[in-house]
Amino acid sequence: MDLALLRTFVTVHRAGSFTRAAALLGLSQPAVTSQIRTLERQLGRPLFLRQARGVTPTSIGDELAHKAAPHLDALVEITETGLDDDSSLRTLHLAGPPEFTAERALPALTELTGDDGQGFALRASFGTAEETLEGLSAGHHDLAISTAQPRGALLTATALCDEEHVLVAAPRWSEQLGTGQPDRGPEPALDKVPVMEVHESLPFVSRYWASVFDSHPAAPGTVIVPDLRAVLACAVAGAGLAVLPRYLCAAALERGDVVALHEPAVPPLRTYFLVVRTGTLAMPHIARAHDWLLRSSADWC
Numbered sequence: 001m002d003l004a005l006l007r008t009f010v011t012v013h014r015a016g017s018f019t020r021a022a023a024l025l026g027l028s029q030p031a032v033t034s035q036i037r038t039l040e041r042q043l044g045r046p047l048f049l050r051q052a053r054g055v056t057p058t059s060i061g062d063e064l065a066h067k068a069a070p071h072l073d074a075l076v077e078i079t080e081t082g083l084d085d086d087s088s089l090r091t092l093h094l095a096g097p098p099e100f101t102a103e104r105a106l107p108a109l110t111e112l113t114g115d116d117g118q119g120f121a122l123r124a125s126f127g128t129a130e131e132t133l134e135g136l137s138a139g140h141h142d143l144a145i146s147t148a149q150p151r152g153a154l155l156t157a158t159a160l161c162d163e164e165h166v167l168v169a170a171p172r173w174s175e176q177l178g179t180g181q182p183d184r185g186p187e188p189a190l191d192k193v194p195v196m197e198v199h200e201s202l203p204f205v206s207r208y209w210a211s212v213f214d215s216h217p218a219a220p221g222t223v224i225v226p227d228l229r230a231v232l233a234c235a236v237a238g239a240g241l242a243v244l245p246r247y248l249c250a251a252a253l254e255r256g257d258v259v260a261l262h263e264p265a266v267p268p269l270r271t272y273f274l275v276v277r278t279g280t281l282a283m284p285h286i287a288r289a290h291d292w293l294l295r296s297s298a299d300w301c
Helices: 003-015 018-025 029-043 059-083 098-112 129-137 171-177 188-192 203-213 228-236 246-255 284-299
Strands: 048-050 055-057 090-096 120-126 143-146 155-169 195-197 221-224 242-245 269-277
Touching: 003 018, 003 029, 003 059, 018 029, 055 059, 090 098, 090 129, 090 284, 098 120, 098 143, 098 228, 098 246, 098 284, 120 284, 129 143, 129 155, 129 269, 143 284, 155 171, 155 203, 155 246, 155 284, 171 188, 195 203, 195 228, 195 242, 203 242, 228 242, 228 246, 242 246, 269 284
Parallel strands: 090 120, 090 143, 195 221
Antiparallel strands: 048 055, 143 269, 155 242, 155 269
16 A cells, blocks of 8 residues: 555544645645545545535544554654754744743743754744644644644644733732732722733633633723733733733732732633644654653743
8 A cells, every 4th residue: 555645644634624634745635635535446445524624534534544643653753763863953843822932932942952963943933822723733833832722633732731820910009909808709999900911802801800700800901912021011010900820920929010919719720732733743853842841841830
């Protein structure tokens, strides 16, 4: 059986789409369709059910993928290991949210860059969870950090770490509001404080209010800027309240530039996932970065 046909089959099985598989393989969609039809003729059985959006594997298709994929991934690993003997550095393309990627992932991964026989060059891009996962699925990135856990067989996600969210403001707002009671929900005065966020929908504040107070924030966003580091700077300047990851505002809290307006018994958490295209951990530079981030994250929580 032609290994090229099997490679195309496994890619389609993981992608769930001829179009997406064609993009990943660098082939035209008709070429992918032709290869799958050739393989189906050789086996005498249908491997996929064509649907309006993508394809669904038949039971025979699932069985073949289960048997063939590990061996194809092993062949990729052998090939890529051989390529690592070349003098040129491999390049790792990383994508994720700007703040977490800049503050956590990039400082950790820079330790692996350089020409030490195992190092790699590093390229990073920022985006929303949806943009990042779409780019990874399309083959634009090798590794992605996402707050959304992907579905389907094309992408494989591993929990990386949890971040704690903190309701903060400059000290003068705490003095003006007085001391809150954690078990009584938001004080009326809290809804009168200007809100700073990354989006008009107030994703961080709304999530905090729903989790801690079982309600919705009453105040609209006063300052909207698409970077949590800028939101923190506005909070330090006294512009109002914000909900921020603790890792991002820990130093400001320690210095007293901002204070926590509320200390719930169970703080809201958000999980980050480390995501790759299924099978690409056979590539040594991706596997090394993946493992390094997982080990590094033990010190981030």
